Amino acid sequence: MWWLDIVVKLGVLGTKVAALWSKKAKLWIDGRNGLLDKMAAVIRPEDHVVWFHAASLGEFEEGRPVIEKIRAQYPHYKILVTFFSPSGYEIRKNYSHADWVFYLPADTSANMKRFLDIVHPEIAVFIKYEFWLNMLLEIKKRSIRTFVISARFIPNSRFFSWYGGIFRNSLKAFETIFVQDKRSVELLESIGFVNAVLAGDPRFDRVDDIAQTDWKNEIVERFKNGQKVFIGGSTCGAADEDLLQVLINNHPNTKFLIVPHEMDVEPMEKIEMNTKGGAIRYSKCTAETDFANFQVLIVDTIGMLALLYRYGNWAFIGGGFIAGIHSVIEATIYGMPAVFGPNYQKNRPGIDMIELGACKSIQNAEELDAWFTPLENDDEALTNVSNIAFQYCQQNKGASNIILKKIFE
Template sequence: MLLLYRLGIRVYQVIILIFSLFNSKAKLFIKGRKNLFNEIKQQVDAGEKHVWFHFASLGEFEQGRPVLEKLLALFPAKKIVVTFFSPSGYEIRKNYPLADVFYLPIDTAQNSKRFLELINPEMVIFTKYEFWYFYFEELRNRNIPLYVISGIFRPNQVFFKWYGGFYRQILKAVSYFFVQNEESKRLLISIGLVNAVVSGDTRFDRVYENAKSPKKLTEVEAFIGSSPTLICGSTWLEDEKLLSALPENYPDWKFIIAPHEIHESHIESIEKQFPLGSVRFSVLNSNNRRPTAEYQTLIVDNIGMLSSLYHYGKLAYIGGGFGAGIHNTLEAAAFGLPVIFGPKYDKFQEAKDLIVLGAAKSISSGEELLTAFELFAANETASIAAKKYVDDQKGATEIIIQHIL
């Protein structure tokens, strides 16, 4: 099985290399790993101990960030190394001031040894998922504590199949699991891993703190005025097609669309879907013929504003539910916004919880979107339930910090 794993890693590299010829993310994946070890050697003092945090992408970074920042608040002298697998995480957080930030070298026996020698970790923290055989084995061989935080497991994962012995071996390298729910803990116990505790999801701590001190967005305030506003976060084309019917039906509302992809062709596509009264955020301060307040739809053509935009909303639509799965519902719920999303949410416990609490609705059509919009537009109870859910679930960071120190 190890031979197949090695082969799979090599095949993946070849596929990414081919895709890099015409795909910008794949190109960044390849480019970011060129001369990577020399870059690490120049920036990191191997003579000092470091705490290594690894994140698959941006979402996992925000999820694990409360633990990283709490650790530094308690021990300001600690040195932190952060790695990302995905360009979408690295490119946005590469200048994060509290750590040295790098791409994760591809998981090979040679790379894992060299990387660990360069960063000299005293402990390692992976957030939610990504289980790399050679890195995990090398950490175990060196007796370096390895923690998985905000972990979540499902019965259909390979670890719990009769043929998953190789992957179960990877999990055995983990010193301790901090999981989101009881099911995850039971699944780990079922394969002989009792080193787990239900700590909850650190995203609740992150979104709770964000909601306490959102950034002031003057341009957005001017755009909204006193109008109720729907914040549409991390939308894709399928989401936007449904949402495009709302402005005409609700002329008294304002609509803010923060798409998942902000390349020019996607922004132009949104403008075509919302032809009347739409404006890009980047031109709000330019000399437009109409006052800002007269626009009905604002298209956010940058990355990084969404978590603060929810502060200005009455209701949220979360994208991704017609593709691989919905994006972050908790950022909106933390501000007391009921949430609407597409049908693919089965992997997200918080979405299921919010539906049960009456603070969320899943929709599959334009008609269902209109029904859900009508329901939440005049439902203060849903808003209270959404905010209370986040408030009640926070605290995972403290549980983790107390255990690993």
């Protein structure tokens, strides 16, 4: 579509300007320099390709269980993963379960034609909500088997608006639309799409795989020392930090494991300075560290949180006072209650577990303390809510198998 090509090219031009001062924009531009030539150099015409596309890291993690099951069960396929955003590509560019990881070319007609000529996918899988119009139009022309997984649709999205005809038409490229909830099925049926399958969320399969991993951390185990631990996971922003600091000092007999979302030194130093029971950073610990005088361990290392939750009994999920909470089920898969700030409306598991009583949304330090205090010393109450959290996660497993069975039936 010529007009869409103009829009996309203007967007690329704007990103090039932003790249003069934005590191993320520069990565976006640099990552696409010579991109199609790089793909052509490694993808062979005889390769049988399954192509997965994700906007960013979060979406990739939702589709990851499906990718890894295809790798294990259908090893004759080559797997290509593409990202739109640097935050996904830069972290997963060496992902071992894919044969190739690249950025997605800008969505112009010419780019998409050459891209599909090079990649020639037998199966294309889009994770959650990356609907590029030129790309889907070209896919439809070529009759490539195409799916979207882990999708959620809401009534006020563009697909259901008066101006949404072109977006509704793009959905015709998909053989099957795998959705997370019944409401999405109903919404799609209301606009004439009867190819939606209620599969659920593959992230439950992913977090269960992590929970089953045989993994130990000697430093954390010595810090825990057989005691219960409150974990602050993906904490970010002053509100998260201030709330937890009050809770820490109000409950000196409980140990706290704080895992920030960003590795900024200043908030960590603030916790070390303000914690009456003593706080130490993980990077400063050795096999000889005596934790007797430390109530708080701050994990200043990325990539460990989903594994560290196994050491917890209660969890605070960060992000609820800014853009939105991070993964709840990374914690609750281990059978523990969780609490978070008010911005959780886009997190389906968070919504569900509030209704079930396994999670709680709070507005301030007083509400956080009121939630935690009854669970701190009442083992029966803690066990009850922990079981609710665990059972919810167990009952929602299996999306990956539903998706694979449908694709390869």
